Amino acid sequence: MEKATTFSDMPPASGSFTRGFLGRLARQREFTLIVMIVMIGLALQLITGRFFTVPNLNAILLGFATSAIIVVGMTGALVSGGFDLSVGSVFAMGGVTAAIALRADVPIPLSIILGVGAGVLAGLVNGLLITKVQINPFITTLGMMGIARGISLAVTEGTTLAGLPSEFYVYGQGKTFDIPNLVLIALSIVLIGDFLMRRSSSFRQIYYVGGNEEAARLSGINVDRVKIAVYTLSGLLAALAGVLSISRFTVADPGTGMGEELRIIAACIIGGCSLRGGKGTVIGGLFGLIFVGFINNGLILLRVPVYWQQLSMGVVLLLAVGFDTLSQRWQLRSRGQKAG
């Protein structure tokens, strides 16, 4: 007999709404993260008095705008039970491809499409290798990480590419209603991505595939097609982020984005994705990024010496995730579970 699940720390009088909605909310990683993010923000504002200023927030938002776009694709890959290590390299390749096109006087929209197309191609190859050749995602995307980086370095001979048409900079440097276009673009992609992952029937299949691949297949889901789509989307978004990044920095650097994959995966995991698949939201990943961004910014605002910043960052990350994991386990244990 499974008894109704209740929270020991909530009075029964709190009613079904509290238990249902707020209860579920409190259990979500996103909620813990928002609380931590707000607390960090308030603390930094109180201590430094400089945190909630337009230039500082602008700087933080710009700092993770392109990463946020990549997070959307990575969330898909993680939820499907894999991950994509090639995003950092595809990020560079997308930018380099678009830069080459732009310098060859290809019209701007077509150049963007070419840059993004390079990412689509890389993602498609990832997806095909993972599904049809059955190479595991780690090796496949690690290989693609090398290939995409190699292509970027080879076609540029390692040099950065500048001299892009100035009209192209509007995406990375322009502002609309005083908000950087880059931030607006990234935010739209994140919101659309989050909505699709939550509500679209096609994206819903990703959760099933990551939850239990065999059960998904036996439930009539075309597992291969879902995975190919996931990796293609991840490649597309990484390359798009790369194109936007060269619009911001005015320079395409074939060496850019090194280590980006780990930062993105870390943000997604902090945001509630599971490396075992089946779990996670785009918004969670975004909150993970914001969390890391706030801490990075905060460490500098607090004038922590540079030599201590990485250490502090590591400690804060482990504390945050560790606390969250433990609190969930405590909750679980206190709710108890009677096996028969």
Place this chain on the structure above:
Amino acid sequence: MQPLLKASGISKQFPGTQALDNVSLELMPGEIHAVIGENGAGKSTLMKILAGVLSPDSGTIEFEGKPVTFLNPHDALMKGIAIVYQELSLVPPLTVAENIFPGRLPTNFLGMVRYGALFRDAKQVLDNLNANIDPRVPVEMLSIANQQLVEIGKALSLNCKVLILDEPTSALTDHETELLLKLLRRLANEGVGILYISHKLNEIMSLADRVTVLRDGKYVGTDSIKGVHPDDLIRMMVGRDLGVLFPQKSKQIGTPLLEVKNVRIAGSDAKNSFRLYHGEVLGLAGLIGSGRTELARALFGAEPIVEGEIILNGEEVKVTSPKRAIELGIGYLPEDRKAAGLFLEMSLKLNVAATVIDEVSSGGFVVGSKERKLAEEAVQQLDISTPTIEQEIRRLSGGNQQKALVAKWLAIKPKVLIVDEPTRGIDVGAKREIHFLLRTLAETGVGIIMISSELPEVLGMSDRILVMREGAFVAEYSSSEATEEKIIRSASGQKSE
């Protein structure tokens, strides 16, 4: 005689659940004592308390007449109480010997393991169990039955006086079960006290000396097996008269629904043909590994069909993938609930909706209300016991998980439903409900193919029975002519006398 193990007034509360309420139990030396109850009755919680995994809120445990408390499972093991779980706790890549003596491997003065001595000691333990197992092979290469023997060997090598077994036969063949029960009987004769949890009443009737029944965390009663009838036990377990375990069979069978002609699947030479009629429950009997599951998966498009025809409602169809099968109205409830059926960490709601994502969507987006309605109807129709439809399915009992899986297949409105071991490892109440549900479904015209290794179930449910051996059909019996003996003979290839 003094009891070997005595638990008195044990209570254990989890928030929202009184898992155990003043439960008592006595185990005599040399006794086999069965503990039964429906899923959620508190059997496992009680065993975990006796094995030191959980500590009770109140109550006392006496071992050989002295009160004891266990700090942890290791402590209990060292004091002489061992538990063998449903999910075995061996380390698969290590050898049998290393698994029998974990943490106490014989070493030389350099701290290196003396493998010669280790294998010798292990061999002795296994010989004592009459187990023909090579102590040098990795445990992962053994059958489940032999792995269980290794677990028991591990317990006995510590001179355990109490052995707790939780559903030890749920994954064993009949022959393996027989051997295990014989071994347990022998161990009991040597003075070991055995606590035995099982759903299988016939096993308990033939094995146990006494039986204790739990229900909803409460102690219902203890009886000597002699002079108790299985029906009494069922009544004690469910707290009401269950009536019959199997529904009435169908009075009349309809027109042909599915016709399988000379179908051969990859890796087999056999070509199989059979018909399934509207409203029929067709039982597929056979030993484990006789090819029933493979055939079922092929009909569902999950394995390739090399040659042959499948005719559904008079039209030839190609079932190329599970997706196609579902479009055609063919459903398949897999035998391994956890590996192939459930999305364990997802909600009941999402599990039920997995086969019909498009039906609960509109314009490419999932409609929350439709999805909820589907799940709520399933909960109601199948009487699934769950706090909410948002509950993670792994937190439900086995019976409720299985009902949710059935609901998932009902959602496609199947014409043909293939169920593979539909009641494995679930309690008798849920079992009965699933039986009646399948029959109700058949009465609406659905054809049901039921694979089961439990002969009473095959006999009790099927309108017709096909027996498979080595990938091919070897016999067909109507409901009236089938007996357990005939089926066993056909399945094992013995000539009738």
Place this chain on the structure above:
Amino acid sequence: MNRRDFLKKSSVAAAAAMLASRGITPGRAQSDQTYYMVSFLSGISYWADAFRGMQDAAECLGVEAIYTGTPEYDTTAEVRVLEETLGQEPDGVLLTVIQADALQPTIDAAIDNGVPLVTFDADSPLSKRYAFLGTGNYYAGVVAARYIGPLVQSGKAAVVTVPSQNNLALRTQGFIETLAAEFPDVVSGDAYIVDNQNTSEQAASGLSALLQAEPDIRGVFSSNAQAAIGAAQAIREAGLSDQVHHIGFDFDEGTLDLIDSGQLGATLAQGTWQMGFWGLLFAYMVRNELIESVSDWRAAGISPLPPNVDTGVVVINQSNSQFWRSGE
């Protein structure tokens, strides 16, 4: 003629004259000789200029120059590539060293086998290599400080760098110590260091935050190319382009564009072409037994070549940037 061409032509002329005086006619002599350049992170643009110098020298000497290396930042991989290169029996090797101690045994073995080996850009000082041609990193920081100091006059100066990287740390140290000694009104120090982790994104976020925390920063030294790209953008996004003076490090076409468009005040150019050009000449001289500083340098146990050559840094800004453009 731009400056780079001039440098190149004058070097080539000097080399030709020297060779002629030794009775060797450039362009056809020793055409069967092959020299290798071995690097790590072989894909990055930084080495391209060094190899261009080597090719220019090769053309002038009539020998073949081959570029090789490991694409990764991986010590064992570079050792392996060097060993494979030595297996080809090269006539000389120009090597940049990822890790001084790790490569020393292989370098020593090459010398013992008679392969002339010189290091460039990064050295293995305890090895038997004949010569090292490279930038004095500390001195590069000094040059940056002497550029930023007079422009800032009084205010604060930040460094965008990777603190864990030894060569960059030396540049940072040279910068900070020179500011302290020669420009006491310019405040700098460890508290003004931003770690850019070798990416332009981190440089931008990090410097943006520091500009918020320390609004009176007036000078920035970016000690690597990615830092320069990111820091330039951060300064622009903070609307401080007119107030903050910024000097980067290294150059390629992208950096030159940033300078010409005013987003980057200046950058420090290393003499990478010089490393390649003179490096090959050094190896060639030894290989062809043209060194007679003493009657027999081998028997005397001395190096035939100047052991340490500082190829220097120069400041590139809007006034001279056109000379570093490749001659299109």
